[in-house]
Amino acid sequence: MTSSGFPGCQSAPAVPAHMAKSMSLLWGAGSPPCWRVMITLEEKRLQGYKRKLLSFQKGEHKSQEVLEVNPRGQLPAFRHGDVVVNESTAACLYLENRFQSQGNRLIPDSPAEQALVFQRMMEGLTLTDRLNSVIYYDLLVPEEERHDSALKRSKETLSTELQLWEGYLQNVAAGSYLAGPFSLADVVVYPNVAFAFRFGLSAGRFPKLAKYYSLLKERPSIKASWPPQWMSSRQGYDVLKDL
Amino acid sequence: MWWVGAGYKTRNVDPSALTPPSFLLLNSRPQLLLVISVTMAKDMTLLWASGSPPCWGVQIALEEKNLQGYNQKLLSVAKGEQKSKEVLEINPRGQLPAFKHGKIILNESYAACLYLENQFKSQGTQLIPEGAAEVGLMYQLIFEAQPLAQKIGEVLYYNWKVPEGERHDSAVQRNKEALKEEMKIWEGHLQGCGDFLVGKSFSLADVIIFPVFAYFIRNGGSEERYPNVAAYYKKLRDRPSIKKTWPPTWIDGPGMGTLKDI
Numbered sequence: 001m002t003s004s005g006f007p008g009c010q011s012a013p014a015v016p017a018h019m020a021k022s023m024s025l026l027w028g029a030g031s032p033p034c035w036r037v038m039i040t041l042e043e044k045r046l047q048g049y050k051r052k053l054l055s056f057q058k059g060e061h062k063s064q065e066v067l068e069v070n071p072r073g074q075l076p077a078f079r080h081g082d083v084v085v086n087e088s089t090a091a092c093l094y095l096e097n098r099f100q101s102q103g104n105r106l107i108p109d110s111p112a113e114q115a116l117v118f119q120r121m122m123e124g125l126t127l128t129d130r131l132n133s134v135i136y137y138d139l140l141v142p143e144e145e146r147h148d149s150a151l152k153r154s155k156e157t158l159s160t161e162l163q164l165w166e167g168y169l170q171n172v173a174a175g176s177y178l179a180g181p182f183s184l185a186d187v188v189v190y191p192n193v194a195f196a197f198r199f200g201l202s203a204g205r206f207p208k209l210a211k212y213y214s215l216l217k218e219r220p221s222i223k224a225s226w227p228p229q230w231m232s233s234r235q236g237y238d239v240l241k242d243l
Numbered sequence: 244m245w246w247v248g249a250g251y252k253t254r255n256v257d258p259s260a261l262t263p264p265s266f267l268l269l270n271s272r273p274q275l276l277l278v279i280s281v282t283m284a285k286d287m288t289l290l291w292a293s294g295s296p297p298c299w300g301v302q303i304a305l306e307e308k309n310l311q312g313y314n315q316k317l318l319s320v321a322k323g324e325q326k327s328k329e330v331l332e333i334n335p336r337g338q339l340p341a342f343k344h345g346k347i348i349l350n351e352s353y354a355a356c357l358y359l360e361n362q363f364k365s366q367g368t369q370l371i372p373e374g375a376a377e378v379g380l381m382y383q384l385i386f387e388a389q390p391l392a393q394k395i396g397e398v399l400y401y402n403w404k405v406p407e408g409e410r411h412d413s414a415v416q417r418n419k420e421a422l423k424e425e426m427k428i429w430e431g432h433l434q435g436c437g438d439f440l441v442g443k444s445f446s447l448a449d450v451i452i453f454p455v456f457a458y459f460i461r462n463g464g465s466e467e468r469y470p471n472v473a474a475y476y477k478k479l480r481d482r483p484s485i486k487k488t489w490p491p492t493w494i495d496g497p498g499m500g501t502l503k504d505i
Contacts, residue, residue, distance in 0.1 A: 071428070083379035087386030093357075094379050097371070107361075115347045115358050122351030125389065145411045164335075 019099075023049035026066055026077040028056045030198075030227040032128065032191035033088035034076040039187050040092045042221030044103035053228075089121065092187055106184040113180055120168065120178045120185035127165065127192050130158045135199055135239055159243045162196065162206060165189075169208040174215055182219065190216055200238035283344075283363075287313035290330055290341040292320045294461065294490040294498075296392060296454035297352035298340040303450045304356045306484035308367035317491070353385065356447055370447045377442045384432065384440055384448045391429060392455050394422040399462060399501055422505050426459070426469055433471035438478050445482070453479050461493060463500035 023046060027034035041049055054060035054075060062073040069077035070086040078084070078091045080098075085091040096106045108114050133140070133154040141150070168178060178185040193213050197203070203210035216222055287310065291298035305313055318324035318339060326337040333341040334350040342349045349355040360370040372378055397418040402410070432440070440448040456476050460466060466473035479485055 080375070080379070083376050085379045085383045087383055087389075090379075090382035090386040093382045097378050097382075098375055111344070111358075111362055112347050114361060115344070115349050115354070118354035118357045119349050119351055122354045142413065142417075145409075145414050147409045149406070150409050 020046040020048035021050070022081045024079045025049060025051040026054055026069060026075055027051060028054050028061060028075045029229050030195075031056070031075055032195050035191040035225055035227065036088045036187050037076045037078055037091045038225035039190070039221045040095045040106070042224050043106060043187070044095050044099045046095070046099065046103070089125065089188055092184055096184060104182065106187060108180070108183065116179040117183045117185045121188045124185065124189040124192060127161055127189065130154070130161045131192055131196060134158050135195075155243060162201070162209065162243065165193075166206050166208045169212050172208050172212045172215065177212065177216070186216065190222065196240055198237070200241035201243060202241060205243070284310040284312040285314070286345045288343045289313055289315045290318055290333065290339055291315065292318055292325065292339045293492040294458065295320070295339060296458050299454035299488060299490065300352050300451045301340045301342055301355045302488040303454070303484045304359045304370065306487055307370060307445070307450065308359050308363040310359070310363065310367070353451065356450055360447060368445055370445070370450060372442060372444065372446055377446070381441045381446050381448045385451045388452045388455055391425050394418070394425045395455070395459055395502070398422050398505070419505060426464070426472070426505060430469050430471045433475050436471070436475065440475070449479060453485060459502060461498045463498070463503035464505060465503060
């Protein structure tokens with residue numbers, strides 16, 4: 001483990017292995033929702049969970065194996081014993097609820113800080129939608145229904161959204177993220193931000209987001225769960241480069 | 244704020260029946276908590292629109308947590324009041340609900356509901372269950388409700404969201420099919436359910452999702468095609484917190500029938 005200056009990660013007692021062993025995660029590489037769950041499992045010191053990497057491209061998210069856990073045929077598909085939680089933010093909240101006192105606290109108690117964590121966490125889902133509307137435009141919209149004007153509008157909406165987040169991160173520094181110390185807000189939003197840069201977002205035009213991205217890249221839970229194919233190729237896509 | 248004895252409930256005392264300052268001398272716990280909750284509620288403000296499921300959810304949560312007495316203002320989305328200066332000062336996104344507790348701002352309805360339950364855990368109804376299975380199911384359902392609400396919006400507001408030159412019958416059809424499939428999933432979720440979405444008690448799942456089902460039915464959603472949804476709706480609509488916060492603009496007869504084909 002790198003020396004991260006994060007006392008929670010390093011000084012918390014070891015977790016009984018059986019807890020994580022009763023957990024399983026079906027996931028797809030590079031999917032921000034899957035990544036959120038993996039970061040949470042790391043933060044709560046629940047490493048050792050069973051996991052299986054599936055391929056969206058091969059349609060494995062619609063396989064029987066997934067459908068048995070998640071009838072919607074979507075990833076992540078997460079089980080803890082008999083409890084099934086397939087919505088990523090739900091799984092993160094569940095894990096923090098059940099394992100509050102182990103690993104790192106992801107939701108503070110004090111009112112102002114807690115409110116900000118919840119607020120940014122939920123705004124993170126708006127960011128997700130707006131990113132997806134641009135990045136997956138061709139996947140979401142059949143060819144005969146596509147319009148340059150529609151994509152342009154989605155890009156403008158996304159640009160405005162990203163500027164909002166740039167504003168939220170005005171004072172970003174080590175230990176000072178979306179809602180102060182690393183929290184569930186960052187668990188939900190960081191994968192989106194990493195995703196955006198992967199797809200060509202300009203660090204020059206979004207310097208605070210870029211700083212947030214590079215500061216947290218080194219966090220053990222994020223490093224441990226970094227999407228594998230992103231490590232093997234440095235170049236991503238550039239659909240967001242003009243934002 | 245950790246109170247001894249989880250699940251402790253306050254009595255339902257009408258705040259207007261209290262006579263200050265003598266009640267401050269009471270050493271009875273229920274009345275002390277009531278004092279605190281009335282005070283707390285006076286520091287809260289909600290800007291809302293009638294019939295909006297996210298706004299309604301926050302109102303239900305406030306009632307359930309015995310936080311009546313909050314400041315509130317009904318705004319009109321038809322008149323664009325969600326973009327007024329008053330809203331933008333609290334919510335730069337110009338959306339409702341816009342909620343404040345002192346200096347704390349929560350404009351995402353789920354965030355407000357989670358905050359209220361966490362900060363006022365020991366008063367009013369316990370909205371997050373104790374057991375792992377129930378907690379997991381509750382969180383799962385409230386986040387599954389997001390695609391449900393979205394799909395309703397894609398059908399109801401297609402013409403408002405999509406400029407004329409970009410509209411396609413195929414898209415309208417696809418959105419309708421998607422909503423139909425989504426409603427079937429929820430019909431399944433409610434199969435064999437008791438009175439509530441999760442286990443035997445009212446929870447955040449009901450706070451957040453009841454308004455969405457009510458919205459569906461209000462806008463013409465078929466009770467015959469979705470009998471489980473209709474039964475759930477009928478069972479809960481008389482719950483005090485829900486009855487009290489029933490959208491005022493819904494009292495004057497049925498709404499648009501646009502979802503009748505779903």
